[in-house]
Amino acid sequence: xxxxxxxxSAFTPPYDHALAAALARAGADVELVTSPFAYGAAxxxxxxxxxxxxxxxxxxxxxxxxxxxxKLAVHVPAMLAxxxxxxxxxxxxxxxxxxxxxxxxxxxRRPVVLTAxxxxxxxxxxxxxxAQRRLYRAVDAVVVHSEYGRGALVRGLxxxxxxxxxxxxxxxxxxxxxxDAALPAGLQDPGRxxxxxxxxxxxxxxxxxxxxxxRGLEGEGExxxxxxxxxxxxxxxxxxxxxxxxVTRFVTDAELAACFRRADAxxxxxxxxxRFDQSGVLATALAFGxxxxxxxxxxxxxxxxxxxxxxxxxxxxxALHDALAQLLAxxxxxxxxxxxxxxxxxxxxxxxxxxxxxxxxxxxxxxSRADFQRA
Numbered sequence: 001x002x003x004x005x006x007x008x009s010a011f012t013p014p015y016d017h018a019l020a021a022a023l024a025r026a027g028a029d030v031e032l033v034t035s036p037f038a039y040g041a042a043x044x045x046x047x048x049x050x051x052x053x054x055x056x057x058x059x060x061x062x063x064x065x066x067x068x069x070x071k072l073a074v075h076v077p078a079m080l081a082x083x084x085x086x087x088x089x090x091x092x093x094x095x096x097x098x099x100x101x102x103x104x105x106x107x108x109r110r111p112v113v114l115t116a117x118x119x120x121x122x123x124x125x126x127x128x129x130x131a132q133r134r135l136y137r138a139v140d141a142v143v144v145h146s147e148y149g150r151g152a153l154v155r156g157l158x159x160x161x162x163x164x165x166x167x168x169x170x171x172x173x174x175x176x177x178x179x180d181a182a183l184p185a186g187l188q189d190p191g192r193x194x195x196x197x198x199x200x201x202x203x204x205x206x207x208x209x210x211x212x213x214x215r216g217l218e219g220e221g222e223x224x225x226x227x228x229x230x231x232x233x234x235x236x237x238x239x240x241x242x243x244x245x246x247v248t249r250f251v252t253d254a255e256l257a258a259c260f261r262r263a264d265a266x267x268x269x270x271x272x273x274x275r276f277d278q279s280g281v282l283a284t285a286l287a288f289g290x291x292x293x294x295x296x297x298x299x300x301x302x303x304x305x306x307x308x309x310x311x312x313x314x315x316x317x318x319a320l321h322d323a324l325a326q327l328l329a330x331x332x333x334x335x336x337x338x339x340x341x342x343x344x345x346x347x348x349x350x351x352x353x354x355x356x357x358x359x360x361x362x363x364x365x366x367x368s369r370a371d372f373q374r375a
Contacts, residue, residue, distance in 0.1 A: 004089040008054040017043035022355035024048045038062035039250040079106040091362045101131035111365040115143040120275040145169040145278035146299025169278045170354040171286040171345035181254035193221030196263035199281045201229040206269035211239040213320035218243040220328045260288040268294045272314040286345040291337030307340030
């Protein structure tokens with residue numbers, strides 16, 4: 001089967017790479033169609049072909065208004081060029097579609113799958129949510145990463161339940177396999193326990209709640225907050241007490257691996273949002289076998305139910321403080337959750353499992369399209 005994995009803006013290179021490599025190992029002929037990754041080196045292709053068809057040689061810095069305007073100006077020609085290239089594919093699987101109100105009319109004439117990494121836009125512009133609903137109805141199948149996500153699209157948006165498919169987010173074991181590297185500049189081994197928050201800093205990530213929860217835990221270890229900032233840093237740093245370390249830039253995969261290897265626990269204190277499904281950070285924690293404390297949002301509770309994390313109410317600094325304090329004070333609890341994380345990464349959240357279920361979906365769509373054409 002010839003499969004195109006398509007991520008026009010290279011929003012999720014680790015996910016794209018892991019899915020493409022897993023499908024290739026399972027026997028598919030896979031091409032990843034994407035754009036140059038603006039922040040660093042993308043993972044090397046492993047068993048698949050990588051083609052950078054979109055957004056080449058754009059002006060402006062990543063995230064700048066100039067770059068966004070340049071992307072929008074070339075978006076339609078790029079999507080039309082890809083629609084011609086898609087004739088070589090049996091299945092087209094989009095990971096993201098950047099401009100849903102335009103993209104709904106630019107889809108290739110092939111069976112199309114869309115992964116709903118965000119159930120709906122997290123910071124929607126006027127009309128964007130309605131456009132996303134139309135896009136979901138235009139594709140042949142939508143993949144979500146949790147039963148929560150499936151319910152949100154079926155009950156919340158009225159999508160046909162036969163077209164929404166749960167395929168869990170695989171654990172990023174390729175990151176855990178990277179060789180040892182130095183910690184990012186600004187961090188050093190404190191010789192005591194480390195709690196890691198990792199990922200883009202956005203308001204819904206609950207960093208303010210985490211900093212309030214950390215008060216009184218300074219003597220138990222250090223809190224590392226690592227990731228590019230998409231919100232004002234000054235209020236966060238004003239809340240931070242002793243033992244809190246910030247690295248607010250893009251970090252390489254090697255630096256990521258160093259942070260996760262050194263961490264004694266990982267924390268995802270996200271706030272409640274019906275638009276959120278699952279997290280690549282949690283998938284990374286599973287891959288490294290790290291105990292985690294997570295908010296009860298999206299599909300996090302489903303991972304925790306399997307013994308891979310401890311769950312707390314969102315936006316509750318007292319509950320988060322108590323959970324972190326107990327985890328830091330009890331090595332046997334950390335060991336139990338770590339074992340659960342490793343089991344999840346090797347089983348229901350493995351890329352082998354995800355690839356098998358994805359290929360089953362592709363085969364169903366290809367057969368349905370063939371039957372339709374014969375009729």
